[in-house]
Amino acid sequence: MSGLPPGQFWGHRFVIYTINGVPEVAEENYSFELFGRVERKLSISYGDLQSIATGELHADFHCVTKWSIRDCTWGGVPFSSLFEKAGVLGDAEFAFAYSLDGYTTVVPLENMADAFLALKLNGSKLSVEQGAPARLVVPSLYGWKSAKWVNAVELTNHYRDGFWEERGYHERGDFLTEERFKNPAARFIHKKVAQPRKK
Numbered sequence: 001m002s003g004l005p006p007g008q009f010w011g012h013r014f015v016i017y018t019i020n021g022v023p024e025v026a027e028e029n030y031s032f033e034l035f036g037r038v039e040r041k042l043s044i045s046y047g048d049l050q051s052i053a054t055g056e057l058h059a060d061f062h063c064v065t066k067w068s069i070r071d072c073t074w075g076g077v078p079f080s081s082l083f084e085k086a087g088v089l090g091d092a093e094f095a096f097a098y099s100l101d102g103y104t105t106v107v108p109l110e111n112m113a114d115a116f117l118a119l120k121l122n123g124s125k126l127s128v129e130q131g132a133p134a135r136l137v138v139p140s141l142y143g144w145k146s147a148k149w150v151n152a153v154e155l156t157n158h159y160r161d162g163f164w165e166e167r168g169y170h171e172r173g174d175f176l177t178e179e180r181f182k183n184p185a186a187r188f189i190h191k192k193v194a195q196p197r198k199k
Contacts, residue, residue: 004068005175011067016129019163020101023128023149030133032117036096036154039087046133049119053077057116059139061146062175074137075120079112079153092155096162097136100149105162108172109155111140117150142173142180 004010016022027046034042044052057074079095088109095107095115107115116137119126126132131148138145144164165171168186170179181187 005062006178008062008066008068008175011069014061014069014130015063015065015067018101018148019103023100025100025128025133025149027133030151032134032150033152034082034086034155035152036156037089037092038083038155039089040085042082042086049077049117049134052081053117053119055081055116057114057118057137057139059137061139062142064142064144064169064173064175064180073122074116074118075123076116076118076134076137079115079117082117083112088155089157091157094156094159096154096156096160097147097150098152098154099147100151103147103149103163105136105145105147106160106165106171107136107138107141107145111138111145111172114139140174142175144169145173 030046032042032044032049053076055076055078057076057078059072059074061069061072093109095109095112097105097107118131118135118137119133121130126135131150134150136145136147136150136153159171167189168181168183170182172179
C-alpha cells in the first residue's frame with residue numbers, strides 16, 4: 001500500500017459521485033469492449049468476465065477532492081491480460097474509457113499497466129453505486145480516472161479530453177505530484193456538476 005499522498009486525508013467511506021445519476025444495468029445485457037489500436041477487437045459478456053475475473057488488486061484509492069480510502073481489494077481482470085488478448089498496436093498511447101452513464105475519461109497507456117477491470121470490492125460483488133457491473137480501476141492516478149459503469153475502452157494514438165479533462169482537470173492525474181487541475185478554476189466546478197449519492 002502507498003502512504004497518504006500530498007494534500008489528502010484518510011476517509012472512512014467512499015463518496016459516490018455521478019454526473020447523470022446511477023444507471024440501471026441488466027447484467028445479462030452487459031458486455032465490455034476493447035477496441036481501437038488493437039489487432040483484435042474484444043467483446044466480452046458479463047458472464048465471460050466473471051469466468052476470467054480471478055485477479056486481485058490491492059491499493060489505496062485517492063479522490064481528487066482530497067479524501068482517500070486505504071487498503072482496497074479489487075477483484076477482476078487485469079488490463080494487461082486483456083491487452084495481451086487484443087494485441088496492442090505499437091502506436092497506442094492512450095486508453096479512452098466510456099461509461100454507461102455518458103461519462104468518459106482518458107488514461108495514458110503507461111498508467112494502464114497495473115489497471116483492473118473490477119467486478120468486486122473487498123470480496124463482495126460491486127454495488128451499482130460503486131460501478132457494477134464493472135468499473136475501471138487505475139491505482140496510480142486520482143479516482144476520476146477509475147470510471148464506474150465502464151463498458152468500453154478505446155486505445156488511441158492521440159490524446160483527447162474526457163468529461164472532467166474537458167472541464168479543466170489534469171490530463172494525467174498523478175496523485176503523487178498533485179496533478180489535480182490544468183485550469184485552477186476547475187476545483188470549483190466539481191460540486192456544481194458531480195452529485196453525491198443522496199441518502
